[in-house]
Amino acid sequence: MSDVAVDNQGAGSRSIADWPPIILNLVAFVFGLAVWWAITAAQLVILPGPAAVFQRAIELIANGQLPLDIVSSLQRVLTGFILGVALAVPVGFLMGWYRVARALIEPYVQFFRMIPPLAVIPLAIVTLGIDEAPKIFVIFLASFLSCVVATYQGVISVDRTLINAARVLGATDRVIFPRVIIPASIPFILVGVRIGLGSAWATVVAAELIAAQSGLGFRMQQAQLYYDLPTIFVSLIAIGILGLVMDRFLQAAERRLTQWQERV
Amino acid sequence: MTSPQTNAKISFQNVSRRYGEGDRSFLALDRLSLDIADGEFVTVVGPSGCGKSTAMNIAAGLTDVSDGRVLVDGKSVVGPGPERGVIFQQYALFPWLTVRQNVEFGLRIKGTSAAERRRISDHFISLVGLTDFADALPKTLSGGMKQRCAIARAYAVNPTILLMDEPFGALDALTRVGMQDQLLDTWTRERRTVIFITHDVDEAVYLANRVIVMAARPGRLHKIIPVDLPYPRTEEMRLSPEFAEIRNQVWHAVYHQKPHVDLHIQEEEPLT
Ligand SMILES: Nc1ncnc2c1ncn2[C@@H]1O[C@H](COP(=O)(O)OP(=O)(O)OP(=O)(O)O)[C@@H](O)[C@H]1O
Ligand SMILES: [Mg+2]
Numbered sequence: 001m002s003d004v005a006v007d008n009q010g011a012g013s014r015s016i017a018d019w020p021p022i023i024l025n026l027v028a029f030v031f032g033l034a035v036w037w038a039i040t041a042a043q044l045v046i047l048p049g050p051a052a053v054f055q056r057a058i059e060l061i062a063n064g065q066l067p068l069d070i071v072s073s074l075q076r077v078l079t080g081f082i083l084g085v086a087l088a089v090p091v092g093f094l095m096g097w098y099r100v101a102r103a104l105i106e107p108y109v110q111f112f113r114m115i116p117p118l119a120v121i122p123l124a125i126v127t128l129g130i131d132e133a134p135k136i137f138v139i140f141l142a143s144f145l146s147c148v149v150a151t152y153q154g155v156i157s158v159d160r161t162l163i164n165a166a167r168v169l170g171a172t173d174r175v176i177f178p179r180v181i182i183p184a185s186i187p188f189i190l191v192g193v194r195i196g197l198g199s200a201w202a203t204v205v206a207a208e209l210i211a212a213q214s215g216l217g218f219r220m221q222q223a224q225l226y227y228d229l230p231t232i233f234v235s236l237i238a239i240g241i242l243g244l245v246m247d248r249f250l251q252a253a254e255r256r257l258t259q260w261q262e263r264v
Numbered sequence: 265m266t267s268p269q270t271n272a273k274i275s276f277q278n279v280s281r282r283y284g285e286g287d288r289s290f291l292a293l294d295r296l297s298l299d300i301a302d303g304e305f306v307t308v309v310g311p312s313g314c315g316k317s318t319a320m321n322i323a324a325g326l327t328d329v330s331d332g333r334v335l336v337d338g339k340s341v342v343g344p345g346p347e348r349g350v351i352f353q354q355y356a357l358f359p360w361l362t363v364r365q366n367v368e369f370g371l372r373i374k375g376t377s378a379a380e381r382r383r384i385s386d387h388f389i390s391l392v393g394l395t396d397f398a399d400a401l402p403k404t405l406s407g408g409m410k411q412r413c414a415i416a417r418a419y420a421v422n423p424t425i426l427l428m429d430e431p432f433g434a435l436d437a438l439t440r441v442g443m444q445d446q447l448l449d450t451w452t453r454e455r456r457t458v459i460f461i462t463h464d465v466d467e468a469v470y471l472a473n474r475v476i477v478m479a480a481r482p483g484r485l486h487k488i489i490p491v492d493l494p495y496p497r498t499e500e501m502r503l504s505p506e507f508a509e510i511r512n513q514v515w516h517a518v519y520h521q522k523p524h525v526d527l528h529i530q531e532e533e534p535l536t
Contacts, residue, residue, distance in 0.1 A: 164326050165356035169370035169421055170346035179369075183360045260360040262403040 048230045053237070056230035065219070070238060072214040073204055076132065080139025081200040085193055087140075088147035092189070095148070096155020097181065109148055117142035117203050121210055135207040142203045143196035150192020154185030187261060190254040197250060201243045271338070272299035273457045274323060274425065278332035281318050292318045294482035295332065305451060305458045307468040308476045309518050315483025316461045320427050323459065324350045336425065346370060349423030349456075353430040355410040357402040363389060363413050364398045370421035388416040391450060408439040412446075419450070428460045432467065444470060452495055465518060469511050470497055477517040487517045 016024075033050055040049035048056075060066035094101040095109075117138050124134035158181055166180045208217025216235045223231035281293040293315040300306055308316050321327035323334050325344040334341045336348065344350075357366050367385040376384070389398050392412035402410055411431055418426060432440045444467060451458060462468050468475045472491050479486035491510055493501055501507055 159356075161352050161354050161356040162358060164324075164344075165350070165352060165358070166369070167326065168324055168344040168346075168348065168350040169417070170344075170373045175373055180358070183358070186360075260401050260403060262359065 048233060053230050053233040057234045057237075060231065060234055066234065066238065069214055069216045069219050069235070070242065072212075072218075073208065073216045073239075074242070076135050076207070076215065077139060077197075077200050077204045079132075080136045080204070081143045081197055083136070084140045084143030084145075084200070085147050085196055088144045088192070088196070089151050089189060092148045092151025092192075093155055093177075093181070093185075095152040096185070097177065102152075106152075109145065109152075112141070113145050113149065117145075117199065118206050121207055125211055130211040135204065135212065138207050139200045139203050142199040146199050147189070147192040147196040150195065151185065151189045154188025154192075155181055157188070158184040187254075187258045190250070190257060194247065194250050194254070197246055198243070201239075201246070205239060272335075273302040273304070273337065274300040274459070275335040276319065276323070276332070277335065279319070279322060279329050279334060280331040281315070281322060281327065282330040291482035293322075294484040296483075296485050297332075298476065298485060298488075300457060300459065302457055303455045304473050305448075305460065305471055306474045306476055307460045307462055307472040308478060309462060309465060309468045309514065310478030310483075310486065311480045311518065311521070312463075313483070314478040314480035316478060317429055318483065319478075320350075320429050320459060320461060323425075324348055324427050326350075346374070346421045347423050348425045348427060349418035349421065351411075351414050351418050351426065351428040351431045353433050355402075355407075355414045357410055357413055357417070359402050362399050362401055363394055363405070363416075366402070366413055367416045367420050369417060374421065384420055385416075388419050389413075391419070392416045392446065407434050408436075408443060411435065411443065415447070415450075419454070424456055426456050426458045426460075428458065430461050430463060433463065440464075440467070447471070448495065448497060465511055465514050466502075469507060469514055470502055475510075475514050477514060479521050486521060489513050489517065 019027075037050050039045060040047050057066065091105065095105050096102070120138055120141060121134065124137050128134040128137060162180055162184060163176055166176050171179065204215070205217035205220075208215040209221050212218035212221075216239050220232050220235045223229070223235070276296045276298040279293060279296045280291065283290045283292050296315075296319055308319070310316055318327060322329055323336070323341065325341050325348065336345075358369065361369065364385050367388055368381045371381045371384060385398075386395075389395055392415055394409060394412055394416065397405060397409065402413065405413065411434075415431070432443050435443060448471060460468075460471055469491055475489045475491060476485065477487040477489065478484065489510065493506060493510075
């Protein structure tokens with residue numbers, strides 16, 4: 001690979017295009033840190049620098065607050081997300097497979113999809129109280145709605161000839177469903193799951209901003225009261241990193257489960 | 265059902281198929297009647313849109329008739345059945361299954377034991393020359409290999425009838441000739457009734473006992489041309505004057521069809 005690239009660039013001189021992506025990633029990361037440091041050190045803006053934020057992160061880890069916040073946020077996200085996906089997949093299949101179910105359910109799905117999950121928070125708090133229930137409900141709703149549509153799309157776009165191929169080999173609907181429809185729609189479902197996780201994560205922080213006793217969103221809300229900028233930074237960075245890690249996990253799962261797909 | 269008046273393997277009896285409703289309906293197949301004997305190899309040629317695929321899908325049980333009926337072994341076709349193997353132009357392999365799993369798909373449904381499945385899939389995978397690729401996923405196969413896998417999959421459930429819709433359409437000329445010989449070879453050894461649709465006049469003549477020529481608008485039977493050449497067919501035969509003569513006949517029947525005097529009032533173009 002890199003040999004070819006070197007040839008294209010002319011003899012000997014290794015250009016930046018030959019660097020492995022991970023090195024380029026690191027370079028960008030270090031550069032970003034440097035810019036952040038320079039801006040804050042020069043006091044162009046009144047924000048904490050990397051050193052202060054790093055120090056606060058160490059403190060928050062040492063006193064157990066950051067791990068606790070992470071665990072509470074993750075717990076909410078995963079509970080809501082898993083419930084949402086667990087319901088979305090069968091409902092999506094139902095909608096894709098049975099016309100009647102589709103006609104009955106689709107208007108609701110399309111309607112609720114138009115309402116941003118965050119807009120439901122006030123209602124959820126009024127009706128479900130300020131415990132875990134409203135937060136988990138909102139996260140559930142967000143991941144359910146994005147995943148149900150993807151699953152349903154997946155089922156209706158299964159290639160007809162594959163279904164016919166199964167039928168002429170003797171398959172009845174009862175066989176076609178698990179052996180053709182489900183595997184053929186897995187790529188779509190996984191896309192939906194990823195989008196669902198994204199919206200679950202976005203929702204949890206907002207939900208915690210409104211009412212919670214712990215969690216990354218709650219911590220930022222508290223820090224805001226005390227004008228504690230380093231803590232806000234630590235929370236933001238933690239949210240970004242956790243989102244990234246979860247997405248990477250799903251990406252890896254997706255690659256494993258859809259190895260058979262022809263990619264162009 | 266009423267008792268059959270024929271002892272043909274497959275019998276199309278006044279089969280019509282109309283798409284769409286009312287004024288905008290379109291007659292894709294107009295009163296097709298055709299008997300195909302047990303063990304016969306017929307090829308079907310005709311202009312695009314003349315109802316070849318429609319006729320085949322009706323025999324496969326994947327499309328309903330609007331009128332008439334198709335009998336297979338004297339019984340009316342009501343749906344697909346494993347005694348009628350179908351090979352689709354688009355291969356239609358299950359991309360998430362390996363070659364072997366694809367070939368065993370129909371056997372699994374029948375509830376064949378694992379050992380027996382293995383024996384059967386080994387046999388047909390080697391018959392189509394894919395032994396080295398038994399555990400490969402379809403995405404790693406060439407077009408010709410995919411088609412051979414589809415053939416092995418259809419053979420594995422031991423159908424007495426093979427319905428093939430332009431199975432070699434996507435292959436290059438060289439692979440195609442190889443596939444034709446292989447198909448004839450397996451057909452002579454494991455005799456089945458074959459309906460084979462193609463656009464290629466040469467291929468139609470080379471393979472067939474009889475070439476069925478169809479005409480369009482409405483889709484209908486135009487001419488039946490017998491091919492009185494013995495099997496096995498050889499390259500020599502393909503280049504012989506007798507072969508050329510039959511090919512010319514078919515060519516004329518396909519490309520110099522007189523315009524049809526339309527007795528039925530209908531739309532010129534199908535709905536799109
Ligand atoms: N599902 C459908 N709905 C409406 N019209 C259809 C449908 N399927 C086929 N037709 C029409 O019926 C006619 C015959 O189609 P068919 O696919 O049988 O043709 P064909 O002979 O196989 O053509 P080709 O050689 O191009 O494959 C065509 O004009 C087509 O437009
Ligand atoms: Mg066709």
